Each structure stands twice: as structure tokens, then as C-alpha cells.
Amino acid sequence: MKWIWEQNDWPRFAFDAARFHSFERAFHRNAGLIIGSMTAISADDVDELRVTLLSSEALDTSMIEGEVLDRDSVQSSIRKQLGLQTDGKRAGPRETGASQMMVDLYRSYAEALTEERLFSWHRMIMNGRVDLEEIGSYRTHVEPMQIVSGRLDMPKVFYEAPPSSRIPDEMKTYVGWFNHAQEEGMPTVIHAGIAHLYFELIHPFEDGNGRIGRAIAEKALAIGARQSLITSLSTTIERDKKAYYHALEQANSSLNITEWLVYFCEKILEAQVHVQKMIAFIVEKARYFEKYDEQLNDRQKKVALRLFREGRGGFKGGLSAENYLRITGTSRATATRDLSEMVELGALKKTGKLRHTRYYPPFFDQKHQAETAKANKRL
Template sequence: MDTAPNVDVPRPTDGPWPPLGWEERAWRSTLPPDLFSRSAREALRKPYRAAVTPLIADLDVHLPRATAAAAEDASAAIRDFDADAAGDVAPFAAILLRSESASSSQIENLTSGAKQVALAEIGEESRRNAVQIVGNVHAMQAAIALSRTIDGAAILAMHRALLEEAEPETAGHWRTEQVWVGGTGYSPHGAAFVAPHPDRVPAAIDDLVAFAERDDIPPLVHAALTHAQFETIHPFPDGNGRTGRALIHALLRHRGLTRSVTVPVSAGLLVDTPAYFDALTAYRQGDPATIVDELARATHDAVANGRVLLADLRAARDEWRSRIRARSDSSAWPLVELVLRQPVLNTATVQRELGISHTNAMRAIERLVAAGALAEVGGRRRSVLWQSTQVLTALDGFAARAGRRGLGRS
């Protein structure tokens, strides 16, 4: 693929945000010509148009008053939810992060039940979707861990954590090939969106990182615009959407809007995925308000859904605690907290997480079985596993609520 001289570079406009520019690039197909008709071969000889992202590092952000107000209301909802969950941060931080990872994956049509994801986390499930969702959990964990400094290395680390199991050859590397959305699989001609040429990716990421490091933009607005610009750059051959939504959480933590837990905003975006994708398209056309509005709307849906999940989990925990008969120093009590964040487990998991012997792990498990918190099930390796049906039901209920309206519109 060679650069053609016809380039329409994005320039400042009278509007609130510069739209994409476009450039023509020559296309060289690697497929044998005899696979195509004569008309298709002629079409492939023509240049295609690839996006050229505007530089945003130093742009002033001007939004309609209603959009700014919506972002502030959503920010308040995030702060309240984060504070509410902080009292149970150990189990709930993990469960909310897993829920957010599953919802982000579902936006990419990667779906799996809560039990399959929990099994994959302990190596008892090898189905591709469940394994990829666990990869997304790792990407979210990396995003939070690296949120102090958001730079190119941090973004690469998020992507590496996401795909190192599924696609190790490309995980953690900027793309070196052209990518596009829609159209055919063999050329970008006629695609709905053609991302920037790979030789433009490093400079575009440097500009994005400079924008992400600013502190003069309201945090939710900052996260929305950073996410939209990242999705437009599309710097990886795969995993852009999931990495980009992990980046939202890195920004929210970096700017101090969240301090304890991961607010499951992807579950809110999942409620109306067409509106989310339309907002990204609008951003590329020079409208920054729509993606901010969409993230604000998604935040309220996510917080409402998340509160139901936390209420379900707290009710289950209270019920178990009332039924457990054990001394105050028994390992059964910390096992309750472990079950909330790891609803399918084996003795090795209990031993490792609680730092106890096999004998004490079995005693704690037996007490939770007697209290109705755990039930014995078989693993795919004929191992003995225990699961919490209540926690798995609560997680599947969260996913169903997130996807209900979006599924109805598709």
C-alpha cells in the first residue's frame, strides 16, 4: 500500500471540533487476480480513501450547555456509586470489573455465561469466548493499574493483557497493516470506515496521549473524547473496542472520578449499541457532544444496573452469614468474600487466596455448603469444583438487564 499525493488534511473549522480528513492510498492486493471478476479487478486498481485524524492535543473543548450538564450529572452518579461500593471494595471491585469486561466484550458480540467466565478464570473452561472475556478482565486490570501514567506503553500493555492468550503474535503491538470496518474482507474499497494508514498511527497515538494527560477538561468529557479519538485511530488489528473501553476506565481513575471500583459503563453502552456506534460516527464528522451525551446516558443505566447487582450480592452474603455456624476466626468468613468475587472455585483456589492448608480449605468449603452458599459440581477435568448459584444468577441477571433494550432494537 503506497501513499497517493491526494491528501485532505483536517483543518480547524468554525464548529466545535475538526472532522476527519481523508487521503487517497494505492491498494495492492495480495490475493491472486483470477479470484476476481474483471470489474472487481478494475475496482481494486483504484485508490481507496483512508482517514486522517485531526490533532487534538491542544484543542479547546466547547460543548453545548446541556451536554456539559449531563456529563456533570453522570459524574456525580459515578462518585456516589464508587463511594457506595467502597465499603465492600475487596469483593465488589473484582465482581464489577468482571461485569464491565463481560459487557465490553458483548458489544463486540463475544458472549458467555457467568459460570463459563468463572471457570475460565481458574483454567476449567477453554471455550474461545470465555477465554477472551477473561483476557478483557486482564486488560481492565492493567488499565486500572497503569492509570497513574497514560502513555503509549500503558495502552500497549492493556492490549497485550487483552490478547496475549488469543493472539500472541499481535498482542501489544501497533498495527502494520490497513484496517477497515464494513465492506468486504479483501479490500477497504466500499468500507463504512477506513482507519488511518498504519504509518500515521504512532504520531496519532502521541497526540492522543498528550490529550489524555491534560487536566483542564471535566473527567467524563475527557474520557469520552479520548475514547472516541482512540477508536478513530484504531491502532490495533483487533481488540480496539475492548482496549478503548478499558482506556475509559484508566482515564476515570487517572482523573480521580473513580477511586475504588470499576463503574460498569460498558453495560450502559450495551443498552443501546446502535446509539453508541452512531455517536462515534458523529465524533468523526466533527461533533464531540454526541459521544459525551452517550457516555453520560450509559453511566446512569450502568449505575442503576450496578446497584441492583450489588443489592443482590449483599443479600446473598447476609443470608449466608446468618446460616454459617463457625468460630469468629474460622476461614469460612473470608471464604464468603472470596465466593462473591470468584463464584466457581476449587480447593487450590481457596488455599492460594486465603493462604490456608488443604484441610482447612475443605472445612471452610463444607461450612459454606451447609449454609447453602456453595454446591459441589464437576469440572471438565473431572476435578471437584464448588459454585455459588446465587452469585452466578446475579451476574447473569446483570448481563440480561444490560442487553435487553439493545437486543430488542437489533
């Protein structure tokens, strides 16, 4: 069997263009709604949105690869790079590098893609690594670059990338294609989908190809939308990364990539909906503190702020009395009284009984609330 890059027409990808007209219209409609929604929130809230999106992408693009980063460190690093107030928390090398790449992507979205920028991104996300031969440059090893799955004693090679000797020429072609695709009329969603797949098929680096490939797709979307806001692709993909890897595997043998593009376009639109919900969440948060700020004591405000830092879902499984105790360091009797007061005010909603009692923001996603309450009963 020939690998895709060994086929005569490589890298001339084929697809059914008619299937993507509706995806392209939906993408630009959603982008317009997102941009319009941002005009309704304060400058401070826009900054918060940027920090949240960039940190979520840094965390989730690493999570897709099985690498877990510290959320607080990532957020602190991103805030520092954006010139915003930080909590002074020092970030580790991995968190710093992942944050640097996301901020650079955000700031440079409109600039042409260059090999130098790819090398820079690679140095960032490989920050602190000492086990790689090549950092900040393409791979040079003579062994085949194989994507392997299965048991260690019975590995299955489901893809082999071009040999290292071909990478410089392949990447010059790739970068040239990326920089001119939308200028030549390629729809944004198709550009992003091909940009990601094409990069993964070349697999130019010793490690970090997935994270850089998803960043390139985000860049393509930002170029098409003419705005720098990250679309939350990795956050959306991470929810079902098994489907993501399956889609990549199915696309590595044929230059007809229609089904891959359908999958990827669906993820793009899901990611945009996620951003819209995050904006709505920030608006609700602002309204929440406008309404309750003067009615809450310092302990209650501290817990409310901590709850909102967890995002739209709040604490996984809901806020418990034990969470309240840990956050405030108060007594159990005071925690019980504080939580009861917040429920009476309408600042929290209460579900469950006894040890299954949990608390949520008043506008909490009802479907998610039902799911977490059900999960709590099984504990």
C-alpha cells in the same frame, strides 16, 4: 468526502460545553454515593464487588465485539490475580488475557497512560491469537484500515481510519492529550467521551481497538472520580450495542461531537446506577445469609449461593426445579421438598404453576420478575 482525520482542524473536537454541566455534576454525585456505599460493606464484600465488576466488564467488552468468554474462567482468573481464593479452574488464553487487562486497568488507573501500557493491553487481549501480523504494537499494513458493514458481496465502508504510516505520530499526540486533559480543566465525562471516540477514530491496532478504547474511557472516569472502581461502561453499552455502533458511525464525519458526547454521558450515568444496584445487591445478599444461613440445609445453601452468583437477576427466566436437580444432584422428591421449605421460610419467592414454576430471591427486581414470568408463559 473527507474523513474526519483529513479535515484541517483535526483533532480539535468541538462541542456545546453548556450541555454537559449537569452530566458532570451527576457523575461526581453518583461517584460519591458509590464510594460512600462501599464503606457500609465488609472487606470481603468489597472484594466480591471488585471481582464481579471486573469480570462483567471483561465479559461484556468482549461480547460487544461478538466474542463469548467463559464466565467462571474469567472470574477465577481475576480472583487469582487479585490474590483471592479461587476454585482452581484453569482459564483459557482469551479469558486470561481479558482478565489481565481489566485487573491492570483497575490497579494502574492513576498512572499516566503510555504507549507501552497500550501495547501491553493489546498483548493481553490478543493472547492466543495466531492470525494477526502485529500483536503488542501498532498496525503497519499498507492496506486501508476500513470499518465495513453490509453483505459480503456488497460491503459498505462507513469509516476509513488514518493510514498505518500516520499512527505513531497520531498516537503520540493522543497520549499527550489524554494525560493532560483533566489537568487543564476538561470535565471528566467529556474527557472520557472524547478519549474513547478519538481512540476509535485513530484505530491504531490491527484488532482489539474497541476493547482498549473502552478501557481508556474507564481510566478517564476513574481518574476523575479519584477511585479505582470500574464504572461498568461495557456492561451498559452491551445492552444496546446497536445504538453504540450507530452513535460511533454518526460521529465519524464531523469534528462537532456534541451528540456523541450526549450519548456517551448518558451511558456513563446508566453505568453508575448499575454499580449502585450491584452494591445494594451485595448488601441484600449479606442480609439474606445472616437471616437464613442456619435455617438452610447444605443443598439449599449450595443452590442459594449459585443463584446469587448469577447476579441481581438470578437465573435467566428464574430458578426451576430442573436447575435445582442439576446443581445438587438430589432426587426430584427431595428437590421439591427443599424448594417448598425455602418458599415457606421466605428464602425464595415462587411464581407460575406446573412446568412454568420458577423461584427468585425475595428482593428480586419485580419488573424483571414480571418480564421473565411473561416470557416463561410463551415457552
